[in-house]
Amino acid sequence: MAGNPVKDSMSLIVVTYFGWSTNGLIQTHFIPASRDHVMPATTASGLLALIGVFDIIGTIASG
Numbered sequence: 925m926a927g928n929p930v931k932d933s934m935s936l937i938v939v940t941y942f943g944w945s946t947n948g949l950i951q952t953h954f955i956p957a958s959r960d961h962v963m964p965a966t967t968a969s970g971l972l973a974l975i976g977v978f979d980i981i982g983t984i985a986s987g
Contacts, residue, residue: 937986950975 950972958968 954972954975955968958971
């Protein structure tokens with residue numbers, strides 16, 4: 925039997941927001957990866973800002 929859909933949805937939001945979001949993956953892996961690929965600092969900062977904008981949009985859209 926399926927679980928409570930509200931609880932399951934909230935669990936998914938909490939896990940993705942606090943675990944797999946910008947803090948969990950991007951800040952840990954993006955900055956070292958940009959240095960490994962010899963990306964200029966201006967390009968890396970622009971991409972990180974773009975990721976941040978979409979993170980905010982996604983957070984607002986998810987409720």
